[in-house]
Amino acid sequence: MILLPDIAHIVPNPRIELATDPAVAGCHRIPQQVEQLEQRVMDKIRSELPDVNWLHNFATLGPYDYVGIFEAPDVETATRVSMLVQIFGHATSEIWAATEWQRFRELLHDMPRAA
Incomplete structure (x- = not known):
């Protein structure tokens, strides 16, 4: 579980980047x-x-060293963010698309009912 502040009201199309950065592991030596x-x-x-639009960075405890939250117009652009993080930041990263909670509820109500 990743605990993040409630940003749903300011992020219409967020992407969450999770990264493990080898440099962070040694940051106590060379910050x-x-x-x-x-x-x-x-x-x-x-x-x-x-x-x-980069929104937040968090240092985290657990399998990832940090979490970055940003807005991107589409999945291809988010993928490019991941590539840049990997190439220039020497990090392994994942991109998670996110849906704002109110929009999720709207989509849920549009789903067909189970028999």
């Missing part, structure tokens, strides 16, 4: 290296994918 990697990745995302 500046982690900051430099983050800056390099974010600069690349901003320059290559101007339609991406």
Whole structure:
């Protein structure tokens, strides 16, 4: 389970990136290296994918070192974010699409009823 703040009211089409970053594992030795990697990745995302709106970053406990939440206009753009994180951040990442809770409820009510 990932605990995140309630952002549903501000994120109409969120994507959640989960990443394990080998550099983060050694950050107690060289914290500046982690900051430099983050800056390099974010600069690349901003320059290559101007339609991406990065919303939040969280350091997490568990199998992932951090979670990033961003908006992307489509799955292809979100996939490109993942590629940039992997190439320039030297991280393994996953992209999870998310549906705002109110929209999920609307979709649920549109589903056919079981017999």
